[in-house]
Amino acid sequence: MAEAHSLENPRLQHHFRNADQQFSSSKLGMWLFLFTEIMFFGGLFVAYIVYRAWNPELFTMAASQLDTVLGAVNTVVLIGSSLTIALAIRAAQTDKQKQIVNYLLMTILLAGVFLVIKYFEYMHKFDLGIFPGAFYTFEGIDHPKANVFFSIYYMMTGLHGLHVVIGIGLMIWLVVRAKMGDYSSKWYTPVEMTGLYWHLVDIIWIFLFPLMYLIE
Amino acid sequence: MSGHHIIPMKTLISTSLALVVLTIVTVAVFYLPIPAPFDVVVALLLASFKATLVGMFFMGLYYDEKFNTVVLMFSFLFFIVFIGITLLDTLFRDSGISVW
Numbered sequence: 168m169a170e171a172h173s174l175e176n177p178r179l180q181h182h183f184r185n186a187d188q189q190f191s192s193s194k195l196g197m198w199l200f201l202f203t204e205i206m207f208f209g210g211l212f213v214a215y216i217v218y219r220a221w222n223p224e225l226f227t228m229a230a231s232q233l234d235t236v237l238g239a240v241n242t243v244v245l246i247g248s249s250l251t252i253a254l255a256i257r258a259a260q261t262d263k264q265k266q267i268v269n270y271l272l273m274t275i276l277l278a279g280v281f282l283v284i285k286y287f288e289y290m291h292k293f294d295l296g297i298f299p300g301a302f303y304t305f306e307g308i309d310h311p312k313a314n315v316f317f318s319i320y321y322m323m324t325g326l327h328g329l330h331v332v333i334g335i336g337l338m339i340w341l342v343v344r345a346k347m348g349d350y351s352s353k354w355y356t357p358v359e360m361t362g363l364y365w366h367l368v369d370i371i372w373i374f375l376f377p378l379m380y381l382i383e
Numbered sequence: 384m385s386g387h388h389i390i391p392m393k394t395l396i397s398t399s400l401a402l403v404v405l406t407i408v409t410v411a412v413f414y415l416p417i418p419a420p421f422d423v424v425v426a427l428l429l430a431s432f433k434a435t436l437v438g439m440f441f442m443g444l445y446y447d448e449k450f451n452t453v454v455l456m457f458s459f460l461f462f463i464v465f466i467g468i469t470l471l472d473t474l475f476r477d478s479g480i481s482v483w
Contacts (some may be wrong), residue, residue: 190387191448198454205458206465213466217473235410242406250399253390253441260389366441370434376406377426381413 178354197360211323229316230382238380248277249369252362259355267345278335330368337361388446398440
């Protein structure tokens with residue numbers, strides 16, 4: 168590996184030996200951030216586990232209010248968006264400038280589909296009076312603590328949804344910069360890091376789907 | 384050259400297909416009459432397998448420096464500790480205390 172010099176590569180910061188070292192450092196930094204994200208969602212998963220252990224029958228009754236088909240469709244939508252952002256990274260690595268933009272736009276579109284489906288799920292529940300905590304007025308679940316399940320449901324899916332919105336924002340920024348030709352096989356660090364973030368959002372949904380929608 | 388591996392198109396497509404098939408399996412298993420604790424176990428095993436596929440092939444851990452995988456493993460370890468210590472409290476409270 169030839170020693171890169173900052174005059175040859177304007178992206179290379181002086182405190183890194185070469186572009187490779189800089190890239191793997193960025194990646195390690197991103198993984199450390201994902202560590203904190205896992206612990207962040209972890210707190211909510213622990214709340215879920217504690218309340219489910221205390222009241223298993225409540226979770227079985229309340230989950231019947233969630234639409235399995237919509238949950239499954241959203242799982243597939245997020246898997247598709249993970250594929251398209253992986254393809255965007257691949258396009259950057261192979262210097263296909265136009266494909267980077269197209270795959271990013273497809274990812275944004277799929278993320279939008281996810282949010283639209285989630286919006287209709289929320290609206291349907293609001294119509295029934297299924298609100299979190301003290302605002303809960305639904306009477307279709309014969310359990311005194313039915314609101315607790317939905318507090319956890321709204322916190323977990325809401326925080327996940329917020330991550331999807333942030334992901335869309337990041338990808339819009341990537342599209343703008345990709346259109347200016349900022350990314351190529353020489354340097355595409357932001358695309359790679361946004362990809363890692365987006366895949367983690369996908370993984371969290373992969374766990375949320377069976378834990379929320381599929382309770383017998 | 385670490386971290387710059389171009390993941391083959393075939394790998395990306397087959398990973399996605401495997402994830403879709405596993406999602407269908409997850410839903411199908413839900414309708415099978417599996418007794419109480421094992422339905423959750425099966426669902427979590429399937430989800431973990433899907434997460435592993437995403438981590439290895441979409442996030443590139445399979446091709447990466449192994450230290451990134453170590454970081455991820457440690458996050459799981461601390462998450463398990465988090466669950467374990469919390470349950471040591473909540474599972475063993477006197478019935479009078481567990482007012483929630």
